[in-house]
Amino acid sequence: MAEDPYKILGVAKEASAEDIRKAYRKLAKKHHPDLNPGNKAAEEQFKAVSAANELLSDTEKRARYDHGEIDESGAEKAPPRGYRHYAEGAPGQRYSYSSGPEGFGGAAGFGGEENFEDIFSTIFQNRAGGTQAARGRDAHYVLAAEFLDAINGGAKRLTLPDGQVLDVKIPAGTEDGDTLRLRGRGTPGRNNGPAGDALIEIKVMPHKFYKRDGQDIRFELPVSVQEAVLGGKVTVPTPAGAVAMTIKPHSDSGVELRLRGRGVPAQGSRAAGDLYVKLRVVIGPVDVKLEEFLREWKPETAFDPRREMEGDSKG
Amino acid sequence: MITVEALFVEIHGLQRQDLERWIGNAWVRPDGDPGHYLFREIDVARIRLIMELREHLEIEEPALPTVLSLLDQLYDLRRRLRGLNAALEETVPAEIRERLLERLGGGLS
Structure with missing residues (x-):
């Protein structure tokens, strides 16, 4: 027998002992071999029903089956290996505390990762006598930054495990993975040694529509059919605020316009990047007039938008 | 590796x-x-593990992230300790390992 005994008896997993007894009686009567002489299928069914009842009518067996300790035939199942077996071995890296996403010690929290190198340098320094001045260890943190804060610069507050608060200034143009160093904000030194530094890795969160590409920023700008065909002035949201942009008549979906210097602002020797605006024509709500116009409209030049796809697919 | 369907069977x-x-x-x-x-x-x-925590230990979901994060930290540490142990076995002369074990009361296993 390999089927779910609850299914065989046609009862819910939460069924009471009484429900099970009733269901069994009903089915047993129906399939009883004496009532179905020579009916092989009924005999099999009767066996299955009896076995299912035997398992489910025994409170202890039923509980063990529900917990997956025994299978449908009542045979012991090998208990699955516990989580620890995997977590302590190499596979456990998958759920490593410091590699976790937001809320698990990764971004937005702090993955105060202390590796053995750090532990040992402390141990060996302790051995070395203890009166020597020693610099404190560097502390590592991960901080999540909004996309626009990373582009334009911003400030973010980081609360350390010991309750200390660090106000972290995120410089304009910060890239995902950049590490900021706050001097002297790491572990205190010993015997008047200098404190270590706080190393803060910035994790830049993705933006709803902007995508960063080096110093440039790209995004898609929805435009109406009129704007695309007739051209016109539209307002473009740039990371530094809205600017007006002129769309040339006959601009199609996919046309990319460049707003020079409107990408990531200049920092030090790096010049400001550009903002690439890719047009996406949106038809929007259609009214009767538009339908009528299109029905009547005979283009001067025949146009097949799928011409380039020809021969690239079957059929 | 198994699919979602196989997972529900398992x-x-x-x-x-x-x-x-x-x-x-x-x-x-x-x-x-x-x-x-x-x-x-x-x-x-x-x-x-999560099912056991919820059903047998009656840990409600709001408390689960804390419990899981503590467990993850603990297993991280244990995994690193194992790594350390393996590194010691490879690099440290037997004599020193014995002295280490003695000093630790045989606790580094």
């Missing part, structure tokens, strides 16, 4: 919406994308 009583929520919260991190997840053995064991 784990008795697992609810689809629970699993989806746990993956959404990154408590479980399978390979692949929504709709095509692949679960490794450790993922299956972790799902069992």
Whole structure:
């Protein structure tokens, strides 16, 4: 027998002992071999029903089956290996505390990762006598930054495990993975040694529509059919605020316009990047007039938008 | 690695919406994308762990992130200790290892 005994008896997993007894009686009567002489299928069914009842009518067996300790035939199942077996071995890296996403010690929290190198340098320094001045260890943190804060610069507050608060200034143009160093904000030194530094890795969160590409920023700008065909002035949201942009008549979906210097602002020797605006024509709500116009409209030049796809697919 | 379908066969009583929520919260991190997840053995064991925490230890979901994060830290540490142990075995002369064990009271196993 390999089927779910609850299914065989046609009862819910939460069924009471009484429900099970009733269901069994009903089915047993129906399939009883004496009532179905020579009916092989009924005999099999009767066996299955009896076995299912035997398992489910025994409170202890039923509980063990529900917990997956025994299978449908009542045979012991090998208990699955516990989580620890995997977590302590190499596979456990998958759920490593410091590699976790937001809320698990990764971004937005702090993955105060202390590796053995750090532990040992402390141990060996302790051995070395203890009166020597020693610099404190560097502390590592991960901080999540909004996309626009990373582009334009911003400030973010980081609360350390010991309750200390660090106000972290995120410089304009910060890239995902950049590490900021706050001097002297790491572990205190010993015997008047200098404190270590706080190393803060910035994790830049993705933006709803902007995508960063080096110093440039790209995004898609929805435009109406009129704007695309007739051209016109539209307002473009740039990371530094809205600017007006002129769309040339006959601009199609996919046309990319460049707003020079409107990408990531200049920092030090790096010049400001550009903002690439890719047009996406949106038809929007259609009214009767538009339908009528299109029905009547005979283009001067025949146009097949799928011409380039020809021969690239079957059929 | 197994698919979601195989997972439901493997784990008795697992609810689809629970699993989806746990993956959404990154408590479980399978390979692949929504709709095509692949679960490794450790993922299956972790799902069992979460179910046990909830059902047998009656830990409510709001408390789970804390419990899981503590467990993850603990296992991280134990994994590193194992790594340390292996490194010691490879690099440290037997005599010093013995002295280490003595000093630790045989606790480094």
